Amino acid sequence: MSSQYVYTKVVSEIERKMRKVPRSFLKDAKANKKDEFYTQLKDIESELKHYKKHFKGKVVFCNCDDPKTSNFFKYFAQNFEELGLKKLITACYKTQDLGFYGTFPSSKNSDLNNLDIVYLEGDGDFRSKESIELLKQSDIVVTNPPFSLFREYIAQLIQYDKKFLVIGNINAITYKEIFKLIQKNEIWLGINLGRGISGFIVPEEYELYGTEARVDASGCRIVSPNNCLWLTNLDTTTRHEDIVLTKTYIGNESNYPTYDNYNGINVNKTQDVPKDYGGVMGVPITFLHKYNPEQFEIIKFRKGDDEKDLSVHGKCPYFRILIKNRRLQKKHKPSIAVTPKSNISEQMCLIDL
Numbered sequence: 001m002s003s004q005y006v007y008t009k010v011v012s013e014i015e016r017k018m019r020k021v022p023r024s025f026l027k028d029a030k031a032n033k034k035d036e037f038y039t040q041l042k043d044i045e046s047e048l049k050h051y052k053k054h055f056k057g058k059v060v061f062c063n064c065d066d067p068k069t070s071n072f073f074k075y076f077a078q079n080f081e082e083l084g085l086k087k088l089i090t091a092c093y094k095t096q097d098l099g100f101y102g103t104f105p106s107s108k109n110s111d112l113n114n115l116d117i118v119y120l121e122g123d124g125d126f127r128s129k130e131s132i133e134l135l136k137q138s139d140i141v142v143t144n145p146p147f148s149l150f151r152e153y154i155a156q157l158i159q160y161d162k163k164f165l166v167i168g169n170i171n172a173i174t175y176k177e178i179f180k181l182i183q184k185n186e187i188w189l190g191i192n193l194g195r196g197i198s199g200f201i202v203p204e205e206y207e208l209y210g211t212e213a214r215v216d217a218s219g220c221r222i223v224s225p226n227n228c229l230w231l232t233n234l235d236t237t238t239r240h241e242d243i244v245l246t247k248t249y250i251g252n253e254s255n256y257p258t259y260d261n262y263n264g265i266n267v268n269k270t271q272d273v274p275k276d277y278g279g280v281m282g283v284p285i286t287f288l289h290k291y292n293p294e295q296f297e298i299i300k301f302r303k304g305d306d307e308k309d310l311s312v313h314g315k316c317p318y319f320r321i322l323i324k325n326r327r328l329q330k331k332h333k334p335s336i337a338v339t340p341k342s343n344i345s346e347q348m349c350l351i352d353l
């Protein structure tokens with residue numbers, strides 16, 4: 001079975017889930033503010049191995065992390081020397097109590113259980129003055145933040161101009177604020193997505209649900225939503241790699257219907273993006289996992305010229321991102337295949353979200 005086949009199966013499954021189960025448990029988590037989903041060490045390791053070069057001499061801040069339970073803290077403390085870190089700060093939020101932060105290595109020794117702990121005056125909310133002071137001292141923030149506050153969380157990192165690598169729900173791409181940052185190429189998707197993040201540890205009082213829910217060998221209760229991603233502004237090698245395009249538009253026009261309300265064609269799978277189409281194409285949001293900004297330009301999200309959801313013969317495919325192949329703009333301009341439908345200029349297609 002080819003890796004492209006496996007990838008396509010996984011992304012279509014994610015999209016199916018997102019469409020069919022709109023009240024998936026992470027959405028419920030947002031509504032109920034159930035934020036206690038702890039990240040497994042193996043998932044942190046499998047993502048972080050791609051970013052090692054970014055950490056040398058840096059102060060890392062895990063600002064939603066109780067050092068007793070956080071595998072982010074554990075990962076950075078255990079790999080402190082190998083990564084060449086300068087300092088590790090972990091801040092813990094407490095709803096009923098004072099928050100605290102710990103710095104590693106401690107002034108005494110570099111035992112993982114021996115942190116320098118400082119109690120805060122407040123609860124340790126990442127938006128609090130005290131936590132922001134710690135943020136200012138840091139270079140890179142790495143964590144799985146509360147899903148219910150994801151927009152605010154990312155906005156704060158951008159405001160303080162911090163490098164970051166965080167876990168979020170795939171739906172976060174569809175948030176206007178997040179999509180704009182991706183479109184401007186200020187943030188992008190990390191390496192692992194969907195099933196690439198194997199599951200989260202949940203507390204006793206959380207329901208263990210989903211077909212893949214389990215209790216692991218060490219007694220941890222795990223749920224696998226398979227709909228999460230890593231979001232980052234640390235460079236990755238994959239975002240500089242072109243998506244290999246094998247399909248053609250010419251001769252297969254019927255596979256690529258034109259939108260009712262936009263001068264562009266609909267493409268249902270990233271692997272079906274035609275290599276010979278120079279106009280605008282609507283692709284599924286999981287395209288962003290393979291997106292190389294040197295190869296494609298993101299034009300717009302979701303809406304047609306009438307600002308309604310993009311539709312084909314009256315039906316709206318699940319959220320589409322409108323893109324254009326930059327390579328074709330440069331090399332093959334005179335011979336590009338474009339199906340003009342309206343007189344709307346490209347300038348008009350570039351209107352903001």
Ligand SMILES: C[S@@+](CC[C@H](N)C(=O)[O-])C[C@H]1O[C@@H](n2cnc3c(N)ncnc32)[C@H](O)[C@@H]1O
Nearest residue numbers: 035036037038039064093125126143144145146
């Ligand atoms: C999804 S959990 C992840 C925990 C940990 N980062 C991990 O990955 O294992 C999010 C954590 O953020 C904490 N939290 C909730 N609201 C917060 C806030 N306003 N400021 C800081 N942390 C918060 C929750 O208590 C929860 O432990």
